Amino acid sequence: MRKTKIIATLGPSSSSATMVEQLIQAGANVFRLNFSHGSPEQHLALAAKIRAYAVRLDREIGILADLQSPKIRIAGFADGSIRLQPGDPFTIDAGLDSHLGDQSRVGTDYPALAGELQTGNVVLLDDGRIQLCVEQVIGERIETRVLVGGTLSSRKGINVLGGGLSAPALTDKDKADILTARLLEADYIAVSFPRSAADLEEARTLIRASGSRAAIVAKVERAEVVASVAAMDGSDAVMLSAESATGRYPVEAVAAMARIALAAEQEMEPAGHGLAASHGELARLA
Numbered sequence: 001m002r003k004t005k006i007i008a009t010l011g012p013s014s015s016s017a018t019m020v021e022q023l024i025q026a027g028a029n030v031f032r033l034n035f036s037h038g039s040p041e042q043h044l045a046l047a048a049k050i051r052a053y054a055v056r057l058d059r060e061i062g063i064l065a066d067l068q069s070p071k072i073r074i075a076g077f078a079d080g081s082i083r084l085q086p087g088d089p090f091t092i093d094a095g096l097d098s099h100l101g102d103q104s105r106v107g108t109d110y111p112a113l114a115g116e117l118q119t120g121n122v123v124l125l126d127d128g129r130i131q132l133c134v135e136q137v138i139g140e141r142i143e144t145r146v147l148v149g150g151t152l153s154s155r156k157g158i159n160v161l162g163g164g165l166s167a168p169a170l171t172d173k174d175k176a177d178i179l180t181a182r183l184l185e186a187d188y189i190a191v192s193f194p195r196s197a198a199d200l201e202e203a204r205t206l207i208r209a210s211g212s213r214a215a216i217v218a219k220v221e222r223a224e225v226v227a228s229v230a231a232m233d234g235s236d237a238v239m240l241s242a243e244s245a246t247g248r249y250p251v252e253a254v255a256a257m258a259r260i261a262l263a264a265e266q267e268m269e270p271a272g273h274g275l276a277a278s279h280g281e282l283a284r285l286a
Contacts, residue, residue, distance in 0.1 A: 004261040005029040005237040007064060008254050010046055011037070011245025020046075021053045022251045023244065027258030030062035030188070032239065035173075040180040047184035062188060064217065065181035067174040069192035070167035072158045074125065075099070075107030081153035084146045090132060092123070092158075094140040101154070110158065110167065114140050122161035125152060131161075169199035175206060182212040190217040 008014070008028040020031070031050050033043050047063055054061035075098040082103050084090060089104065094114060096107035114137050117123070123132040123144060130152050132144035159165070169191055181189050189212070191203045200218055207214055238257060244250040 002027070002258060002262045003265055006254060006257050006261065007032050007237050007239040008250070009034055009239070009241045009245040011242075013246050013248070014244050014250040015046055015049075017049050017053070019250065020049045021057070023254050024053055024057055024059055024061060026251045026255040028061070028244075028254050030064050030237070032064045032066050032190075032241075033184075033186075034066050034245070035177045035180075036066075036068040040177075040183075043180055044184050047186075063184065063186045064188040064190055065177070065184070065186040065214070066190040066219075067177055067192060068171070069169055069174060070110070070171055072110045072113075072165060072167055072193070073108065073155050074152075074158060075101060075109060076154035077101035077106060077152075081151055083151050084130060084149040086146050086149050088146040088149065090144050090146055092132075092142040092144065106152075108158065110165075111140065112166070113158065114142050116165055117142055117160065122147065124159040124161055126150075126156040128159070130156075167193070169194045170202060170206070178203075178206050178210050178212070181207075181214060182210040186212065186214045188217050189214045190219055192219045194218050 006028050007030040008023050009032040010020070011034070014020070014023060023031075031046075033046060035043065043065070050061055050063055074092065075096065078100055079102075082101070091105035092108050092113065093105050094108050094111040096105060098107050098109070101107060117134050117137055119134055119136055121134040123134060123142070124130070125132065129148070129150055130146070131148035133147050134142055134144050136143050178189065189203070189207055191200060194200055194203075200216060203216055207216065238261060240250075240253055240257060243253040247253060
């Protein structure tokens with residue numbers, strides 16, 4: 001029996017009743033509903049499909065409601081993407097129209113960014129694939145020099161090496177989505193970009209006040225949080241995002257992940273803490 005559980009994100013490629021059934025048969029243990037996209041009504045309909053097929057196939061299937069949390073992102077490029085080279089000057093400008101980014105600059109939907117950066121900070125874009133060194137901050141403009149280049153497309157995430165961005169972990173939208181998560185009886189609720197235990201306590205209070213008993217999954221994405229949680233040498237679950245949500249072969253992706261996980265487990269010596277035995281232990285929960 002495979003111990004490592006598979007979380008499959010549902011999206012345009014995988015939200016039909018037929019696809020939900022096939023993904024369960026391929027090995028999905030938990031379905032992630034990404035609250036960054038879709039309406040409450042769509043999430044409730046998806047949850048109903050999941051529950052129906054879990055009963056029909058006699059499987060225990062969990063539902064993870066992934067809250068959007070604050071959007072700390074660049075805005076858009078007029079041509080969709082650009083190519084940055086090391087040494088290029090590049091400006092992040094909160095005053096720029098959200099669709100007019102070009103080879104030299106781009107906007108951001110986080111207007112407080114300029115006030116939180118100073119000369120010498122390293123800005124990470126697209127999960128660190130692009131790195132920029134801040135040379136000066138002038139009003140809403142952050143003028144930088146490219147350290148690590150590559151292709152940069154619209155709406156990629158912004159972070160800062162070493163942490164320090166002050167955006168709250170929960171927005172008004174997240175608080176409304178917690179009520180939706182309660183209605184669809186989510187087993188897990190994921191909180192993105194938590195800064196500290198206080199953010200998780202706030203989430204827990206709101207979740208319990210809604211009547212939900214969902215467990216909390218902390219998505220560790222800020223550097224200042226990484227420096228304070230213990231490193232784990234075993235994973236309880238692996239997650240497919242775009243591969244199952246928008247990819248051309250969602251069922252095949254889940255089936256391949258299931259085979260890989262099972263083969264890896266068969267090669268491993270048992271770890272002291274063990275791997276999760278059920279989807280109820282899919283993550284180190286806060």
